[in-house]
Amino acid sequence: MSTRKIFKRNQGATSSPKSRLLGLATLFGLVTLFVFAFFLTDPDVRLHPTTGEEIGQFDAVRLLYLHVPMAIIGPYVAPLVGAVASVGYLIKRTQWWDVTAHAAIEVGAIFCGLVLLTGSIWGRPVWNTWWEWGDVRLMTTLILFLMLLGYLALRRVAPDGQKQARRSAIVAIVAAINLPIINRSVEWWESRTLHQKSTLSELKIEDLTFFTLMMGIVVFLMLFTWLVLHRFRLGWLEKESLEQDVLTSIEERRSEATVNEEGTL
Amino acid sequence: MTDDLAPLPARPEKPPRRRGPLIATVLLLLGVGVVLFVTLGDAALVFYEVDEAVEKRDELVEKRFRVVGTPLPGIVETRIGGESTVVFTFCAGGVYADVAHAGDPAELFQPGVPVVLQGEWVAGSLVEIDSLEHSANDGWFLLTDHMVVKHDNDYRTDKDRVTDVASCALKE
Incomplete structure (x- = not known):
């Protein structure tokens, strides 16, 4: 049965009073974040000391209030949760770990795609390019994105549930090897890469800009938690539905066999 | 003998293979390969x-x-x-x-x-x-x-x- 059908059949079953509250808080947080990012914060403008001309990122900086929080979740938090849950699956071999890993990676893949998209839109006016093949952070993030998509594709290839979960867990763990490379790339290739170094770790940010960025990180973490929670519950219903279908089929075959035996007698 | 000549039971049909995800996986692997190739090529431009x-x-x-x-x-x-x-x-x-x-x-x-x-x-x-x-x-x-x-x-x-x-x- 497709995920969409299961969702339709169990509409409302993936939410709970607490998850609804989290959803509402996330929605409120997103609206507030957009107001701060696009209206209340100033554009990045300063005067050049010798020419007196205005320099900076201007309004393009506003995109960073979305891009940076997504860049923390998509390429770091989500694959890390996926990898930890995958290790949990390989040790415990229970469905809970497998469904958790799947949920985290599926949501993470969406965030990772959005990070590449928003980064590209920001890069055009600021860097003067949509994409830079030689930039190590861009490339390692793209490779991670492709690996997350590979994980999702693999989950549909393997025929039996356990084999599928085992293979996927290995892919999730392998993908996580990329995480420290993505994180350290701007330090290791500092003068050989286009991507700027971390602003937060050097605290080269202050006042409302800093507040808005922090708010963005909190709001996007809430959004990630809410999405993973729902995807987990849907995945769990999917597994249960599959098991139920198998049990129903066995029951039907047994009934058929009983009728046949009675007929023979 | 009659048992030997009796037609064999039909082989159970194999479930049709789902080729879509397999093709997607191959394409993704190719994608990673292309990315690495282009990156390494570009890295040569010091x-x-x-x-x-x-x-x-x-x-x-x-x-x-x-x-x-x-x-x-x-x-x-x-x-x-x-x-x-x-x-x-x-x-x-x-x-x-x-x-x-x-x-x-x-x-x-x-x-x-x-x-x-x-x-x-x-x-x-x-x-x-x-x-x-x-x-x-x-x-x-x-x-x-x-x-x-x-x-x-x-x-x-x-x-x-x-x-x-x-x-x-x-x-x-």
Whole structure:
């Protein structure tokens, strides 16, 4: 049965009073974040000391209030949760770990795609390019994105549930090897890469800009938690539905066999 | 005997293989391969700072490479060979090099904002180079055709930041 059908059949079953509250808080947080990012914060403008001309990122900086929080979740938090849950699956071999890993990676893949998209839109006016093949952070993030998509594709290839979960867990763990490379790339290739170094770790940010960025990180973490929670519950219903279908089929075959035996007698 | 001649029970039909996800996986693997190939190819186009590019000029002659540095004030806009060109002096580690960049510069191209240029060393000089305020005027210039801005990570509004941007820091 497709995920969409299961969702339709169990509409409302993936939410709970607490998850609804989290959803509402996330929605409120997103609206507030957009107001701060696009209206209340100033554009990045300063005067050049010798020419007196205005320099900076201007309004393009506003995109960073979305891009940076997504860049923390998509390429770091989500694959890390996926990898930890995958290790949990390989040790415990229970469905809970497998469904958790799947949920985290599926949501993470969406965030990772959005990070590449928003980064590209920001890069055009600021860097003067949509994409830079030689930039190590861009490339390692793209490779991670492709690996997350590979994980999702693999989950549909393997025929039996356990084999599928085992293979996927290995892919999730392998993908996580990329995480420290993505994180350290701007330090290791500092003068050989286009991507700027971390602003937060050097605290080269202050006042409302800093507040808005922090708010963005909190709001996007809430959004990630809410999405993973729902995807987990849907995945769990999917597994249960599959098991139920198998049990129903066995029951039907047994009934058929009983009728046949009675007929023979 | 009769048992041997009896028709064998039909083989259970194999469930049809789902080819879509398999094709998707192969395509993704190909994607990773292409990305690595392009990246490694691009990495061969070495990234130098201006002082390194000047120091290794003999090795770099007739080679295309990327060079990072900070444009100094006094940018000249002109046309060379019918193409709009900006001529300026480029600096890193206290070493200067003159540049003629063909094509439209980046939107945020300004003195004091570091850029990465792609091009090659050319022996000789240009009339415009003589008029540059901080010209290296060493008989060579960089002829480039690709420019990206290397933006810094500073989002503060204080004066220190402005001073950092304007300076062409000497290597310690």
